[in-house]
Amino acid sequence: MNDSIYLSIQNSPRFKELVSKRERFAWILSAIMLGLYSGFILLIAYGPHLLGTKLSPDSSITWGIPWALA
Amino acid sequence: MIRHAKTLAVLACGAFAPAVWAADALTGEVHKQPLNVAAIAMFVAFVAFTLGITYWASKRNKSASDYYAAGGRITGFQNGLAIAGDYMSAASFLGISALVFTSGYDGLIYSIGFLVGWPIILFLIAERLRNLGKYTFADVASYRLGQKEIRTLSASGSLVVVAFYLIAQMVGAGKLIQLLFGLDYHVAVILVGILMCMYVLFGGMLATTWVQIIKAVLLLSGASFMALMVMKHVGFDFNTLFSEAIKVHSKGEAIMSPGGLVKDPISAFSLGLALMFGTAGLPHILMRFFTVSDAKEARKSVLYATGFIGYFYILTFIIGFGAILLVSTNPDFKDAAGALLGGNNMAAVHLADAVGGSIFLGFISAVAFATILAVVAGLTLAGASAVSHDLYASVWRKGKANDKDEIRVSKITTIALGVLAIGLGILFEKQNIAFMVGLAFSIAASCNFPVLLLSMYWKKLTTRGAMIGGWLGLVSAVGLMVLGPTIWVQILGHEKAIYPYEYPALFSMLIAFVGIWFFSVTDKSKAAENERALFYPQFVRSQTGLGASGAVSH
Numbered sequence: 196m197n198d199s200i201y202l203s204i205q206n207s208p209r210f211k212e213l214v215s216k217r218e219r220f221a222w223i224l225s226a227i228m229l230g231l232y233s234g235f236i237l238l239i240a241y242g243p244h245l246l247g248t249k250l251s252p253d254s255s256i257t258w259g260i261p262w263a264l265a
Numbered sequence: 266m267i268r269h270a271k272t273l274a275v276l277a278c279g280a281f282a283p284a285v286w287a288a289d290a291l292t293g294e295v296h297k298q299p300l301n302v303a304a305i306a307m308f309v310a311f312v313a314f315t316l317g318i319t320y321w322a323s324k325r326n327k328s329a330s331d332y333y334a335a336g337g338r339i340t341g342f343q344n345g346l347a348i349a350g351d352y353m354s355a356a357s358f359l360g361i362s363a364l365v366f367t368s369g370y371d372g373l374i375y376s377i378g379f380l381v382g383w384p385i386i387l388f389l390i391a392e393r394l395r396n397l398g399k400y401t402f403a404d405v406a407s408y409r410l411g412q413k414e415i416r417t418l419s420a421s422g423s424l425v426v427v428a429f430y431l432i433a434q435m436v437g438a439g440k441l442i443q444l445l446f447g448l449d450y451h452v453a454v455i456l457v458g459i460l461m462c463m464y465v466l467f468g469g470m471l472a473t474t475w476v477q478i479i480k481a482v483l484l485l486s487g488a489s490f491m492a493l494m495v496m497k498h499v500g501f502d503f504n505t506l507f508s509e510a511i512k513v514h515s516k517g518e519a520i521m522s523p524g525g526l527v528k529d530p531i532s533a534f535s536l537g538l539a540l541m542f543g544t545a546g547l548p549h550i551l552m553r554f555f556t557v558s559d560a561k562e563a564r565k566s567v568l569y570a571t572g573f574i575g576y577f578y579i580l581t582f583i584i585g586f587g588a589i590l591l592v593s594t595n596p597d598f599k600d601a602a603g604a605l606l607g608g609n610n611m612a613a614v615h616l617a618d619a620v621g622g623s624i625f626l627g628f629i630s631a632v633a634f635a636t637i638l639a640v641v642a643g644l645t646l647a648g649a650s651a652v653s654h655d656l657y658a659s660v661w662r663k664g665k666a667n668d669k670d671e672i673r674v675s676k677i678t679t680i681a682l683g684v685l686a687i688g689l690g691i692l693f694e695k696q697n698i699a700f701m702v703g704l705a706f707s708i709a710a711s712c713n714f715p716v717l718l719l720s721m722y723w724k725k726l727t728t729r730g731a732m733i734g735g736w737l738g739l740v741s742a743v744g745l746m747v748l749g750p751t752i753w754v755q756i757l758g759h760e761k762a763i764y765p766y767e768y769p770a771l772f773s774m775l776i777a778f779v780g781i782w783f784f785s786v787t788d789k790s791k792a793a794e795n796e797r798a799l800f801y802p803q804f805v806r807s808q809t810g811l812g813a814s815g816a817v818s819h
Contacts, residue, residue: 200811201801201802201805201806201811202801202802204805204809204811205801205802205804205805210805210808210809214808217808221388221389222388222389224384224388225384225385225388225389228381228384228385228388229385229541232377232381232537232541233534233537235377236530236533236534236537237530237534239374239523239533241530
């Protein structure tokens with residue numbers, strides 16, 4: 196129904212630029228999320244003691260807590 | 266008047282009930298609690314109030330758009346709360362705080378898994394979904410593909426996910442009510458089934474949304490109060506909270522680092538993938554995006570929902586540690602053997618008693634029950650619309666069904682789903698709830714998610730590819746689950762599992778994506794050519810919202 200409008204939008208350079216910028220931004224953010232989470236899971240699987248290391252000798256908070264909240 | 270009668274009846278029951286229930290309180294795996302009058306009174310108030318909302322909603326529901334999508338008039342903030350209400354189940358409230366209570370840090374791993382899916386929905390799914398769809402995610406998946414094939418696939422995927430999730434919630438509901446109110450398991454399951462049907466049948470999406478919003482507000486405020494009291498107890502210092510917990514916990518310092526929850530990396534990764542991408546394939550969550558007016562509001566609702574859900578999981582972490590401090594040290598909450606009364610899942614409930622007395626205990630119990638009702642109502646609506654909107658109206662009547670017939674089919678399906686949920690809830694009484702939820706997420710991640718994502722992002726996708734790959738994902742997810750250790754060994758009693766890992770998502774997602782890719786690129790038919798050409802108009806609409814269905818004003 197809106198074929199001609201769709202076509203003109205699709206061919207407009209400004210639309211192309213906006214879309215490609217937005218897409219790249221969304222994918223970068225998703226990739227960061229995925230990377231952080233995979234890293235977290237791998238760390239749990241292979242190096243749980245790293246997350247269990249204390250922030251400082253006199254604190255009970257371990258590195259895993261800020262890692263997980265971030 | 267009716268409410269008075271109800272309250273009186275409840276009070277009358279309460280007067281002589283403890284003696285009756287005390288007799289069999291020690292039998293069975295789950296120990297029934299003595300009848301909790303404050304909890305039941307508050308629960309009855311919640312039910313009466315939400316049924317009032319349902320009545321109000323039924324007056325306003327005029328069209329199919331009202332019924333499925335609340336007319337698209339929900340705001341981003343309201344929808345964010347409703348999504349949070351749809352997603353935060355009683356299982357996660359009681360289960361995760363119990364997991365923190367027993368093993369500390371491991372509980373946090375679980376809650377992170379449930380949270381990571383949300384940014385993905387925000388970045389990749391929400392806007393395009395809203396711009397392309399009308400009532401269900403199948404609208405989007407089948408936008409430029411064969412209606413019959415893709416809608417059948419999406420509806421099947423939705424129904425399987427809804428079924429497993431619904432069973433998990435029903436079983437959880439039955440056990441919880443048994444624990445909290447001292448009602449019989451079967452009575453509890455039937456009660457939940459009837460109430461959820463009432464909300465969906467008469468109130469549609471509008472009533473379901475408000476039930477979810479109210480529940481989210483109640484749950485968040487109750488949990489906030491508990492966490493606040495815990496933090497007050499330790500002088501608002503996390504360090505004190507953790508070091509006190511380490512002192513009294515039997516596992517000592519081990520509670521501050523990952524422990525036995527994650528056995529092998531492959532299972533862990535598989536579950537992680539299922540939770541991360543499964544969220545973006547849950548039909549009842551995706552359906553919520555059509556209740557707002559446009560893509561901007563959809564984006565806002567994910568942002569609010571993620572905030573609320575993240576906040577909630579931080580609260581459960583504090584509540585779990587608070588329970589270590591205040592519940593595990595108090596002999597009142599333990600039986601002779603030193604185990605927690607009613608099992609570890611009761612940690613949060615006992616904590617409510619410890620910080621707020623019996624009235625607050627009643628409040629938290631009623632909120633936990635309300636939580637289940639809100640989740641099952643959302644699930645039922647999603648299942649019913651998969652049948653009526655996708656199977657009946659689009660596949661069977663080829664898009665020629667009128668609104669009235671479509672809603673009638675939806676209501677019949679709702680009743681059928683209610684009966685089915687009650688039956689399965691009773692049949693699966695002894696099943697592990699967490700496993701069933703994992704299964705639902707795995708299937709959502711292997712069937713619904715790949716088809717939905719690629720239909721929006723991949724130009725070369727064709728009907729043949731989506732159909733074969735989607736079915737492969739669905740079948741392999743269910744198949745690997747059956748061949749895995751839980752069903753093959755524990756339930757069917759075989760010696761050794763054919764598929765050695767708990768969760769199938771890692772492999773079944775791979776199968777689905779490769780299947781979709783292979784059968785799409787090798788599709789040289791004329792129809793495939795057309796479908797690829799339709800990608801650009803779809804792309805423009807998904808980006809701009811031009812031609813998207815908007816809010817309906819009366």
